[in-house]
Amino acid sequence: MDDETGGALGRLHVGLQPAYTSVDGHPIFVINMTARGKPEPADLEGAFRLFDHEHEWIVRGFTSITTKHMHELWRRRDG
Secondary structure (H helix, E strand, O other), rough: EEEOOOOOOEEEEEEEEEOOOOOOOOOOEEEEEEEEEEEOOOOOHHHHHHHHHHHHHHHHHHHHHHHHHHHHHHOOOOO
């Protein structure tokens, strides 16, 4: 993950596991995404700013690994 200036901010980890729905046992994939970084400055304000960046990168990552067709089915909105 990069910050506004292009500097390293942290890492985005993506995991994919096969699973089954609990309702009907239909096969699915479960995606787990974790963003990790070090807040700068190392205070509450820096932590909340990092959370915002991490959220943005998780959304970007999810969007980049899923198809436009699925975005339409999920009624994903841009922005």
